[in-house]
Amino acid sequence: MDVHVSLHGRGDLAAQVYRQLLDAILDGRLRSGERLPPTRELARRLEISRNTVAVAYDRLVADGFLVGRAGAGTFVSAERVRATRSAPQGVVRPRAIWRSVAAEAPASTHEYDFRVGVPDPRLFPMETWRRLVARELRTSLAGYADPSGHEALRDAIARHIGISRSVRAGADDVLITNGAQQALDLIGRVLIDPGACVAVEEPGYPPARRLFRSLGARVAGVPVDGEGIDVTAIPNAARLVYVTPSHQFPLGTPMSLARRAALLAWAERRRGVIVEDDYDSEFRFGDRPLEPLQSLDRSGRVIYVGSFSKTLLPMLRLGFLVAPASLMPALRAARQLSDSHGELSTQAALARFIDEGLLARHIRKATREYAARHALVVDSLADDDRLRLVPSVAGLHLCARFSPGVSVRPAPRLALERLDAYCGESPAQQGLVLGYGAIQQAEIPEGLNVLKEALV
CATH class of the missing domain: 3.90.1150.10 (Aspartate Aminotransferase, domain 1)
Structure with missing residues (x-):
């Protein structure tokens, strides 16, 4: 274990080593059973005498915090460890919006x-996925990559949603994200000014509502009826509207073709932007799906958002957005500032998963x-x-x-x-x-x- 010890001045150096090792044991940085570096090695690193380190070790052994084992070394004693590590409480407070936004625990222990x-993880072809990921880990190159994501995956997604959802896109129109939530975050960073009005469905997807509020937007809920969002109720101040037209979340009803046309006309008239989240649309049990807003859009005012969290597994954190060319440079820059480009071996594995027909078979x-x-x-x-x-x-x-x-x-x-x-x-x-x-x-x-x- 490479233990960090910093010495100040030339005062009682043995006491300084003792105190810092004791603190590391008490707050859990040094755990029960971990081996400390030999006295000679630690002394060389600290540029002090071996005897000084030995005095500190002997004192910790005498106090019961360390135990020496002949021929093996010096170890943290199991009986005396009490992990209490924590960061300082601090006096700095977040922006006011974060007092009402909290992370949620997703696990469930209910019967x-x-x-x-x-989704049901037991339906996912895990062995096939492991094989694909292992292959990419053996062949993938290290280094930074295009913030839009793996090119083969962008091409595979463009073809997949073109066939399955009639979305009009090529690889250059696709940006890979860590799930749909990051896609919404990037869109918000690029398009939402502080204080701007954003319209969302009511009832609707709470994480989107909370995200837009966290970016400083005024979020307005717009009623949803049997045909989808009531376009006439969108506030005049709104220039961005977030909708789930294929399978309204949470009601489950699709947006009618007439309502889709009205929403596109609103965007044209108000010079607005529509964020189309194609939530949960892969699993259909009846009725032919209606055309996505993106494929009906003729003026480049729709951003299409998709995710593989429900289709495959949430832990993969893979999603995407399809945006008009006028927005792609800013979205790529926002992605690069956020986390560069995501995990490339997983993206490459998904590209093969799609290209080999495994995604369609799984769906x-x-x-x-x-x-x-x-x-x-x-x-x-x-x-x-x-x-x-x-x-x-x-x-x-x-x-x-x-x-x-x-x-x-x-x-x-x-x-x-x-x-x-x-x-x-x-x-x-x-x-x-x-x-x-x-x-x-x-x-x-x-x-x-x-x-x-x-x-x-």
């Missing part, structure tokens, strides 16, 4: 997990499984008049509104998400958002029975 936006397999879970949830709740399911034919969740007078009491066995958590305006809408990606099909009936018992 029946109906969390939203969590087909996962869609069959999620369709069965979707149908099971619909069938189980269809005859319960306390809940009114919102029609949806895609994604990893369903939304159910409470009938008048109905609520749900806490159920320790259930991981549930309430509809009002997705609302930023008052009065909040009441209901549940039920994910079926994290729960196995066999567990759904009993989990829904527990839910029904919790409805009051």
Whole structure:
């Protein structure tokens, strides 16, 4: 273990070594059982006599913090370690907005997990993925790269979304990100001035709302009905609107073609920008998907955002955006300032995963499984008049509104998400958002029975 010790002056050097090693043991930097450097080596590094270091070691041994083992060296004693390391409390405070924004713990220990936006990791072809990543780790070159991301992946994504979603893009129009959230962050950095008005769906995606607020925007919730966002209700001051038209989050309804046309006309009239998050659209169980806003756009006012977090695994942190050419230089610069270019071997592995047809095969397999879970949830709740399911034919969740007078009491066995958590305006809408990606099909009936018992 390379221990950092700094000496000041020529005073009691043995006491200084003793105190700094003791502090390292007490705050957990030196852990139980770790071997300290030999006295000769530490003395040489500190440019002091070996005897000075030996005195400090002997004192720590006498106090019970170190133990010497003949022929092996000097080690931290297991009996005396009490890890209490922490940074100073400090007096510096963040900007006011961060007092109301907190990181969330994503893990769940509930018996029946109906969390939203969590795919089933057991469906992911992990062995195939390990093989692809291992291959890239053997061949990938070190060094910095294009902030747009791996060229082969940008090309693969452009072809994939061109075939599957009719998105009009080439490799140069694609920028790889660490998930959709980083894509939104880059867009906000490039387009949002402090105090600017940003319109979002109500109810809508809370992380997007919080992100735009953290960048200094005034976020306005715009009502969503059965056809999508109410374009007539977008504030006059807004110049950027964030929508999830393919599978509205969290209600699950698609935006109608008429409403898409109205939104594009708004952007043209107001010289605005539309951020189209193609959330959760890969898994479709019925109905043909409507044209994305991006493919209908003729004036370059739509930024298309996608992610592989739900399609594959959230831990991969892979997403992308497709932007008009006029914005790409600024977005590339923002990405470079943020984290340069992301993890290239993973990006290269995903490019092969797409090019070899493995992504399409995985989506087909996962869609069959999620369709069965979707149908099971619909069938189980269809005859319960306390809940009114919102029609949806895609994604990893369903939304159910409470009938008048109905609520749900806490159920320790259930991981549930309430509809009002997705609302930023008052009065909040009441209901549940039920994910079926994290729960196995066999567990759904009993989990829904527990839910029904919790409805009051």
